[in-house]
Amino acid sequence: MNAPGQKSIGKRASVAELAARVGGLVEGDGTVEIMGMASLEDAGDGQISFLADLKQISRLERTRASALIVPSALPSFPKPLIRTPNPYAAYAKVQTFFAEKEFEPLGVDPRAYVAPGAQIGRDVSIYPFVYIGKEARIGDRVVLFPGVYVGEEAQIGEGTILYPNVAVMDRCRIGKRGIVHGGTVIGSDGFGFAPDKDRYIKIPQVGIVEIEDDVEIGANCAIDRAAMGRTWIRKGVKTDNLVQIGHNVVVGENTVLVAQVGIAGSTEIGNWVALGGQVGVAGHIKIGDRVRVGGQAGVAQDVKPGEVVSGCPAFPHREWLRAQVVFPKLPEIKKNLSALEKRVEELEKILGSRENPKDER
Amino acid sequence: MNAPGQKSIGKRASVAELAARVGGLVEGDGTVEIMGMASLEDAGDGQISFLADLKQISRLERTRASALIVPSALPSFPKPLIRTPNPYAAYAKVQTFFAEKEFEPLGVDPRAYVAPGAQIGRDVSIYPFVYIGKEARIGDRVVLFPGVYVGEEAQIGEGTILYPNVAVMDRCRIGKRGIVHGGTVIGSDGFGFAPDKDRYIKIPQVGIVEIEDDVEIGANCAIDRAAMGRTWIRKGVKTDNLVQIGHNVVVGENTVLVAQVGIAGSTEIGNWVALGGQVGVAGHIKIGDRVRVGGQAGVAQDVKPGEVVSGCPAFPHREWLRAQVVFPKLPEIKKNLSALEKRVEELEKILGSRENPKDER
């Protein structure tokens, strides 16, 4: 987002150079010079595009891109090509090359507030109206956009970017190369209240949130601090926007949480899990590694590693696929069952009158 | 919200003047002077109220309002009346009249930060702690509340209001007469990651968000910028709070998104669509014009123009209404089916013993 990308920032590379960057094979003229990237439909002269999936091969017909990143198995095509088994990852890498600007640290703006005892690393960009609390530690090359709040003793690792109005509450920690999008709150109090006669008593939430390296958190999320101990977001986790993570939750490495997911307190999510949009997960359960959960599902019990589940409450996705197509036919099923009951009754009368005369007493 | 409304700000108008303003017909004394508006239950002397629907006619009995906006078909009633075919729209217009204050621009507060090269229109109100980035363009009569962030090269159209702590990221554009409620983030990165061996690679999100004229966005929403190209909110769209709009989504003209709706990437929503609260829409699908989707529904496939759907996954609303009433009876259906199977088995035995003796071998 720091990079304008679609307006040229002057970067150029030959098709062969880009192929080397992504580990792909050049087919056709590798000397063609490329100045940027766009979709197949929008790309024009001097731009490269990509086809992620052979199923969409018809999209190639009209493209005016000067070169293409394509799946290894694509039949020949009259443009300079970069063949690769993973065109989507290659697209990410080429786009990163074109979008990356040289990093120019702004330093600490005099309109920011830095409390006594806070440690600020080198080459940071701290915008106006940023607040950094006592004893906080800000790593090298960190970027804090306007309105960011970093609480007392909080830690922000090297190269991490906090977008506008992100709040990292006291003592919480974010690792290296992290990205947190606007408005997200890290370290709000967990939701804990003990009923006591005619009121609730608040349970002080004295734990923290710990976020490891290479984590990206979406906009307007809320990640609660632990009641005691830590809420723990492992390395490589990616969350979309408006995600809720309760106190003492553990989210395993490289797990992906799509928008509006909610995870209740003390639940453990494994590594490489994917939760679809609007999924809700109950508290105090375990979701195994590489589990996939369909959008809007409600997970109320442990899920074993590798399972794919859907529905509310969730059950195996394949069974859900078969059950949900029957759901609209429920009225018909009910009607047919009633009709059948009458027919059976009729048969029973006929037979009963002959076979079981005693029933007619 | 700028207008206090319920405390008088000194505006007055006769019933006849208000009727002219809404294109209604006066019945009774049109010279009665009105100083404000309130609900039928709360209105008192000098206030006008409204009845939107004849079904609620009993609410008129005890009202102490001095005049009433009513449906054209209301039988006679002993108060000064403004008759109109659309009392709800007339209410909106009269309330707007009483609530509107004269616009007094504050100018640019010295505690705001305006970067070099930013263009600021005339008669703006830019509060303390607003940040405006390089080359941003702020139209005439724009109001930016405290904590608003406007990124580099972003554009805010004439008369648009951004409430506290709204962030409009770099290069995004908002049209004229827009309203964005507090905490909303426009132009956060779309959620795109390419799996590559043992990690995810971030796909740079180099597109923008474009919001046309007369759009209102609720509080704490997130509208992601496009991967390439634009996420596009067409004119007249209204979204409620906590709405998520993914990258490259198009939301058609005058479409309404109720609170907590989530729309996944690259989906196209038509004009005059209404999505109920907490609806989830999958990515890469098309929702036709004037479609209506019931609350909490999950839309996984294209929906044709004019359809009304509900459920997860969504299907025609009328069928859903019939299916959902059967759902609670599932245990009974299952039980009855088992019982019936036994009865049929019994009948088969009786008949079989006579008709098909060979089956009993």
Added chain:
Amino acid sequence: MNAPGQKSIGKRASVAELAARVGGLVEGDGTVEIMGMASLEDAGDGQISFLADLKQISRLERTRASALIVPSALPSFPKPLIRTPNPYAAYAKVQTFFAEKEFEPLGVDPRAYVAPGAQIGRDVSIYPFVYIGKEARIGDRVVLFPGVYVGEEAQIGEGTILYPNVAVMDRCRIGKRGIVHGGTVIGSDGFGFAPDKDRYIKIPQVGIVEIEDDVEIGANCAIDRAAMGRTWIRKGVKTDNLVQIGHNVVVGENTVLVAQVGIAGSTEIGNWVALGGQVGVAGHIKIGDRVRVGGQAGVAQDVKPGEVVSGCPAFPHREWLRAQVVFPKLPEIKKNLSALEKRVEELEKILGSRENPKDER
């Protein structure tokens, strides 16, 4: 959250003193000195822990805590004990004792903005970059974190804490001892638009939000102001994060709203209600006192006091429990029904050929 809690802040108390504080009975050595609290697994020398539920009694085996808060009915155990009928509430009280720091007001930071006519109480902490509008009233001992916005004529009661980037819009009121977590917006416009020919007209939202005493609101919530009158959050209400409350809603005393709940306009929720995570409630309905709603349920109609409901649309929870287990079996039910229909048809043929020869014409 103001208290570090897990790092000692120098507080100490004997087991007997803590028992007195929670109204519990000491068993064993009441003179043992305690310096903090931790979970059974993490507690060490000088720390107290707690067991909330006898079902988890096995967790006691390996604890190294120096003392324990336990249910009255626990069999004897070789540690200093505090026996109480409500160990969870006792935990809350003891944790509060250890976590509470002495309150040290910061005063009004010169980098905050206080408009003319605003009234500021005694012993407040108003951080940098806080905005307080004209005629706003800030009570004694209020804490306003950086980025907080308090609109014109808004009122914040004694001892209330607003965390970073909270916005309380004009004329809204918050009672005493309130807590509002980061990013929450109180008093955004209600979602009201009147269709008028080819567009929507905005209905001015001229009411307010009124929040009573002892209310805690989570992070990144949105509570809309009333169209007219007030949106009303009664005393003792607790909401989790990302909760949406529409205009003119009433939330009764001590009601608990779990994360991502959405309540549509004009609905009335009773006292001591609990809505599970991601629950949606339709507009213009009534939820009675002490109702409990299961996670992800959709409540479309009035619910009587004391009922427990689940599902979408919601119905009694016990029936839902029985229905949802049958749902995955729908394909089997459908298949079995079809098979049974064929068997009955077969029987009818056999009998019909003998009993109703006229049917075979």
